[in-house]
Amino acid sequence: MNNETVFELRDVAYAYEGKQTALEHVSLSIQAGERVAVLGSNGSGKSTLLKLLDGLYFATHGVIRAYGQQLTEAAFDDDAFNFAFRRRVGLVFQDTDVQLFSPSVWEEMAFAPMQLALGRQEVEARVDDALRALRIEKLRDRAPHRLSGGEKRRVALASVLTLQPEVWLLDEPTTGLDPRSQSWLIDFIAEQGQAGKTVITATHDLSIVDAIAERVFVFDESHHLAAQGAAGDILADNGLLLACNLSHAHRHRHAETGEEHTHPHSHPPAHTHQHAAGSQGSTADVQSH
Amino acid sequence: MLNSPAYMHIPDGYLSPLTSLILFILVLPFWYRGVRGLRRRINARNVPLIALMAAFSFIIMMFNVPLPGGTTGHAVAGALVAIVLGPDIAVIAISIALIIQAIFFGDGGILQIGANCFNMAVVLPYISYAIYRLIAAGRPITSRRRVVGAAVGGWIGLTVAAFFAAVEFGIQPIFWHAADGAPLYAPYSLSVAIPAMVIPHMLIASVIEGLVAALVVLYLQRANTPVLEMAERPAGAVEAEASGSVSRLRWLWVGLIILVIATPLGLLAPGTAWGEWSSSQLANMGLMFIPHGMAALENLWGAPLAGYDLPALGNTSLGYVLSALVGVALVAIIAWLFTRLFASAQPHEGQKEQ
Amino acid sequence: MTSRAEPALPQPASVRRRNGMVERTLAGISQAMEHALFAEETARRAGLLQALDPRVKVLAMLALLIAVALSRSLAVIAGLYAVTLALAWASAIPLGFFIKRVWLFLPFFTGVIALPALFITPGPPLAQLPLGLAITRAGATTALFLLLRVSTSVSLAALLIFTTPWNDVLKALGVLRVPDAVILIFGMTYRYIYLLLRTANDMFLSRKSRVVGRLSGAEERRMIGASAGVLLGKSLHLSSEVYLAMQSRGYRSHSHTPSVATFVMRRRDWAALFIAALIAAAAIVLGR
Numbered sequence: 001m002n003n004e005t006v007f008e009l010r011d012v013a014y015a016y017e018g019k020q021t022a023l024e025h026v027s028l029s030i031q032a033g034e035r036v037a038v039l040g041s042n043g044s045g046k047s048t049l050l051k052l053l054d055g056l057y058f059a060t061h062g063v064i065r066a067y068g069q070q071l072t073e074a075a076f077d078d079d080a081f082n083f084a085f086r087r088r089v090g091l092v093f094q095d096t097d098v099q100l101f102s103p104s105v106w107e108e109m110a111f112a113p114m115q116l117a118l119g120r121q122e123v124e125a126r127v128d129d130a131l132r133a134l135r136i137e138k139l140r141d142r143a144p145h146r147l148s149g150g151e152k153r154r155v156a157l158a159s160v161l162t163l164q165p166e167v168w169l170l171d172e173p174t175t176g177l178d179p180r181s182q183s184w185l186i187d188f189i190a191e192q193g194q195a196g197k198t199v200i201t202a203t204h205d206l207s208i209v210d211a212i213a214e215r216v217f218v219f220d221e222s223h224h225l226a227a228q229g230a231a232g233d234i235l236a237d238n239g240l241l242l243a244c245n246l247s248h249a250h251r252h253r254h255a256e257t258g259e260e261h262t263h264p265h266s267h268p269p270a271h272t273h274q275h276a277a278g279s280q281g282s283t284a285d286v287q288s289h
Numbered sequence: 290m291l292n293s294p295a296y297m298h299i300p301d302g303y304l305s306p307l308t309s310l311i312l313f314i315l316v317l318p319f320w321y322r323g324v325r326g327l328r329r330r331i332n333a334r335n336v337p338l339i340a341l342m343a344a345f346s347f348i349i350m351m352f353n354v355p356l357p358g359g360t361t362g363h364a365v366a367g368a369l370v371a372i373v374l375g376p377d378i379a380v381i382a383i384s385i386a387l388i389i390q391a392i393f394f395g396d397g398g399i400l401q402i403g404a405n406c407f408n409m410a411v412v413l414p415y416i417s418y419a420i421y422r423l424i425a426a427g428r429p430i431t432s433r434r435r436v437v438g439a440a441v442g443g444w445i446g447l448t449v450a451a452f453f454a455a456v457e458f459g460i461q462p463i464f465w466h467a468a469d470g471a472p473l474y475a476p477y478s479l480s481v482a483i484p485a486m487v488i489p490h491m492l493i494a495s496v497i498e499g500l501v502a503a504l505v506v507l508y509l510q511r512a513n514t515p516v517l518e519m520a521e522r523p524a525g526a527v528e529a530e531a532s533g534s535v536s537r538l539r540w541l542w543v544g545l546i547i548l549v550i551a552t553p554l555g556l557l558a559p560g561t562a563w564g565e566w567s568s569s570q571l572a573n574m575g576l577m578f579i580p581h582g583m584a585a586l587e588n589l590w591g592a593p594l595a596g597y598d599l600p601a602l603g604n605t606s607l608g609y610v611l612s613a614l615v616g617v618a619l620v621a622i623i624a625w626l627f628t629r630l631f632a633s634a635q636p637h638e639g640q641k642e643q
Numbered sequence: 644m645t646s647r648a649e650p651a652l653p654q655p656a657s658v659r660r661r662n663g664m665v666e667r668t669l670a671g672i673s674q675a676m677e678h679a680l681f682a683e684e685t686a687r688r689a690g691l692l693q694a695l696d697p698r699v700k701v702l703a704m705l706a707l708l709i710a711v712a713l714s715r716s717l718a719v720i721a722g723l724y725a726v727t728l729a730l731a732w733a734s735a736i737p738l739g740f741f742i743k744r745v746w747l748f749l750p751f752f753t754g755v756i757a758l759p760a761l762f763i764t765p766g767p768p769l770a771q772l773p774l775g776l777a778i779t780r781a782g783a784t785t786a787l788f789l790l791l792r793v794s795t796s797v798s799l800a801a802l803l804i805f806t807t808p809w810n811d812v813l814k815a816l817g818v819l820r821v822p823d824a825v826i827l828i829f830g831m832t833y834r835y836i837y838l839l840l841r842t843a844n845d846m847f848l849s850r851k852s853r854v855v856g857r858l859s860g861a862e863e864r865r866m867i868g869a870s871a872g873v874l875l876g877k878s879l880h881l882s883s884e885v886y887l888a889m890q891s892r893g894y895r896s897h898s899h900t901p902s903v904a905t906f907v908m909r910r911r912d913w914a915a916l917f918i919a920a921l922i923a924a925a926a927i928v929l930g931r
Contacts, residue, residue, distance in 0.1 A: 056887045086893040097838050098884040103810040103830035115893030145837035302792025306712045336824065337885035340831035345878040348839045349871055353667035355860045361664060373875065385832050393804055394678065395797050400708050467715055471784035476760040504868025505875065513876045
């Protein structure tokens with residue numbers, strides 16, 4: 001895998017309408033071919049981060065670079081830049097009802113390649129490939145509002161797959177999926193990773209993190225990057241996860257005794273964590289806990 | 290179908306093709322204005338915005354609204370959408386909802402898309418919005434005057450729209466009839482069609498239209514004020530700020546101009562239309578027989594304008610213009626009265642518009 | 644609908660309350676959904692009209708609608724109505740349903756208007772009724788004109804919708820020079836009508852499940868304000884999210900969305916167009 005840097009963020013902040021803070025002091029970088037998970041509870045800023053990475057929102061403070069070029073509104077006004085960027089980076093929205101706005105599955109899948117002015121034949125070929133790859137040939141002429149939750153998720157992925165992006169941004173892709181579809185989705189992410197694609201998945205579902213990412217970024221509820229590190233290390237740090245509201249004092253069965261416990265909520269609050277901001281933070285921050 | 294205000298949705302067969310065509314042509318500049326305005330103002334964002342607002346209008350038309358006394362009905366929601374989006378965009382959103390209703394659900398005729406869009410997607414939103422702005426008088430977004438403005442705007446807007454529909458119906462027997470005198474399309478003269486359309490609307494459908502607009506404005510004032518600010522902001526914040534009162538008046542004028550445009554086409558003749566095409570005249574023309582009950586109604590209706598001596602003028606087109614002006618003046622006076630009424634009732638804190 | 648939902652609950656017949664606004668709105672919503680579902684189902688059947696190019700169907704429908712509107716002969720309009728019945732039969736649309744749908748819906752508008760016309764249109768009396776009312780010949784003619792014109796026009800529109808997937812109808816509008824951007828908006832509107840229908844449905848259902856007894860009129864009105872307001876907020880939020888989703892896939896304010904219609908006119912399509920034009924022309928000439 002090459003070591004090209006796909007995204008680089010320096011002290012990025014974003015506030016909705018200039019008021020409501022969604023992200024603050026975020027610095028991180030993501031290499032080409034990496035599989036990364038963005039962990040955080042609801043409202044921690046994961047979705048905002050993906051939209052910033054996709055050039056849909058623009059940092060209110062700090063700098064975001066993609067492939068070395070700064071993402072600004074002005075940059076996207078340039079058709080050539082917009083074209084090149086959109087071709088490489090694809091975002092799958094959490095809400096499939098947002099993602100699927102076309103009257104039929106075929107048109108949904110053809111939308112992106114059509115916008116990128118690919119020829120008619122190329123568009124058709126790409127749609128056919130994607131239909132086959134996701135095994136949704138049957139859905140070709142269906143209307144999105146007649147699809148089940150799992151089917152919608154597949155079509156949402158398919159609508160970006162026709163772009164053949166180098167970078168996947170997936171926002172809570174397991175929302176509303178049954179266990180079977182969920183395992184299918186994990187396989188899909190693995191395949192994309194093997195094909196050398198960069199896959200950045202935002203989720204609060206700890207159970208899939210191991211399978212979809214080598215590296216993890218954790219966001220806390222004050223919209224800061226609380227920690228980053230190898231997936232295994234982060235998942236092992238229950239204190240961190242609790243502090244970021246990603247796990248709770250849950251009931252679980254002790255293997256030896258077979259007894260059920262409820263752990264008390266006695267963990268230190270989030271602010272005892274050092275923020276990874278500024279430093280190319282590492283698991284060191286996490287281990288200080 | 291049952292799920293919409295069937296009243297206002299003119300089916301095919303009620304208007305002659307020529308009337309439909311004229312109304313279709315009348316709507317075109319408003320569609321053009323809406324689409325152009327869209328492109329200029331919020332550009333690409335508009336594709337989903339219009340689509341969602343059209344879908345919203347469609348759904349709101351299905352809400353069954355109870356009135357005190359047990360009657361229920363449906364709103365067109367033209368007033369509401371105009372208040373939220375401004376009338377230019379409302380024209381497009383409501384037109385799309387109406388066209389989908391016509392083609393997909395058979396609510397309203399396909400050849401009458403022009404007529405129905407003219408009544409419900411042009412007249413209704415522009416008039417409602419003009420009155421809403423007038424009564425709101427630039428008060429803060431949470432002002433009670435805005436609720437009143439929405440109610441009165443919706444009420445007058447749909448009543449005027451019903452009036453237009455009635456005139457469209459009413460002119461049919463004048464021009465189109467079979468060899469034996471049987472009307473080919475809508476059969477009733479203006480003297481029947483106007484009271485038959487306008488009075489029930491004033492009592493029911495228009496009340497519902499105003500009610501829905503007011504209820505939603507009231508809700509948004511409490512729960513979601515940015516939505517109420519939209520129509521005033523994207524219209525070009527600079528423009529609106531520079532000319533607060535001027536732009537308010539402008540909307541009134543747009544509303545009034547629509548009324549006047551229709552005049553030469555004989556589509557409008559408030560209050561006195563049946564004065565001109567009176568039962569005796571129509572009888573002379575061998576077109577119409579007015580039963581006694583209807584004749585009585587006609588007198589009742591004509592009474593307030595008895596002093597308006599139309600026959601003395603002896604000129605049909607002049608009569609039309611005059612009667613249109615009377616109608617326009619009436620709307621303006623009602624709106625003005627409301628403004629005065631609430632201007633004195635409301636303490637003048639926070640006059641400034643944000 | 645309500646009675647089916649709660650079959651086990653005892654419901655004294657004497658206390659059958661008037662349906663509230665929630666029930667009526669829910670009924671309206673489910674009716675619209677059933678209509679759409681039925682249309683989708685019949686459009687997939689094998690039949691005469693289903694096999695034709697949607698553009699031909701749109702043009703033919705318009706030509707016949709105009710013929711119906713222009714005709715001054717009852718016989719000609721009746722003839723065109725018979726044509727719609729034959730087409731429905733040949734297109735595997737259940738005839739009973741097709742006729743019922745049109746004629747059940749007529750009274751709501753047309754019946755109210757046509758009925759008095761029977762009596763008040765001047766002319767020689769055709770039949771004498773009690774109360775001094777008389778049906779005049781001209782009155783009967785007028786009423787028949789209205790009823791036949793409306794039912795034939797509604798039938799023509801229904802034929803298009805019951806034999807053509809909505810998406811194809813939209814694409815076919817391209818032949819009428821409807822701009823691509825407008826077709827895009829129509830497609831999106833239709834798609835989100837379903838989402839909002841479902842949202843409204845859930846909203847009312849949840850309200851219904853929480854309310855014991857009947858709401859007062861004032862409470863119902865407050866609820867309408869809140870439901871419509873919530874729906875409005877949701878629609879607006881959705882619209883800005885959808886905009887981002889479009890942008891993310893390369894959509895720009897000035898980008899064109901090429902129509903994806905791939906209709907091909909075959910011989911039978913040309914033949915159908917020719918026949919439709921012929922019928923319309925004949926109807927217009929005969930009905931003068």
